[in-house]
Amino acid sequence: MKPSQRQLYAERIERVVQHVEDLTFEGRAPTLAELAGVAAMSEFHFHRIFRLMTGETVGEAVRRIRLARTLPSLAAAGTITQAAGASGYATPQGFARALRRQAGTSASAARGGAETLESLAAQLRSPPPGATAPALSVEIVSVDPFRLLAIRNVGDYAELNGSYTRLFDLVLAQIPMKDLRGIYGVPHDDPRFTPAEACRCDCALAVGSAGRPTGELAELHLGGGSHARLRHLGCYDDMPASIDRLYAATLLQADCEIGSAPAFVHYLDDPEEVAEAELRADIYLPLA
Secondary structure, X not given: OOOOHHHHHHHHHHHXXXXXXXXXXXXXXXXXXXXXXXXXXXXXXXXXXXXXXXXXXXXXXHHHHHHHXXXXXXXXXXXXXXXXXXXXXXXXXXXXXXXXXXXXXXXHHXXXXXXXXXXXXXXXXXXXXXXXOOOOOOEEEEEOOEEEEEEEEEOOHHHHHHHHHHHHHXXXXXXXXXXXXXXXXXXXXXXXXXXXXXXXXXXXXXXXXXXXXXXXXXXXXXXXXXXXXXXXXXXXXXXXXXXXXXXXXXXXXXXOOEOOOOOEEEEOOOOOOOOXXXXXXXXXXXXX
């Protein structure tokens, strides 16, 4: 029987977890790009699929595994300071807080004996439950390739309106309004887990063959081939949760393999003209 996409992606994530454990044993911290390479995924998709499959972010998994690896340092002959150093924490206090958060116990209590330490290590080696397939209607659609002009916004997604205003000014200085074919966004980061000042989003306008990239304007190409599509309804600030649901439904419900290109959003309504509860946007996830 052909394995499901969930099984195939689970195998990729298991390779990543093993790689993190190996690097932790060597005392080296992995980079996101390195782990994405181990999983044979783009960075854009990797951190989202990892969290979907494991129930935790990549950073949380790395910290959990490092804690598990350094618990032997809490044996009777060791000290909390030694364990903190081995796990990469700058202070014993930081290590103690992490241990309580991850395992629900204090560093002192964890030193209660070999049996206690082994139980805690087993707990820390096991990730929380992953996601289950949501009951969603995800469409599989064919999207023709299309061309856009875009600017990259780095910063709080709540301030994207300013970037879109600047984008319209730059594009409409070249072409008439009638040549615009849609408003799009390519959110590269999840604002729930990435600091607001580091969040990247490509704000884009579909322009067909009109206009040219110049100065801040860059040329993007999206679409081409099959995509999973989900309609988001409501405030655009809530888009990350809908993106999660699209990933989950695509992998766990539709059993489709995700392509390497990033997901993108087609904004159908203007927040200045449509009530927040009635805003619509279509999210597209490229398929392999």
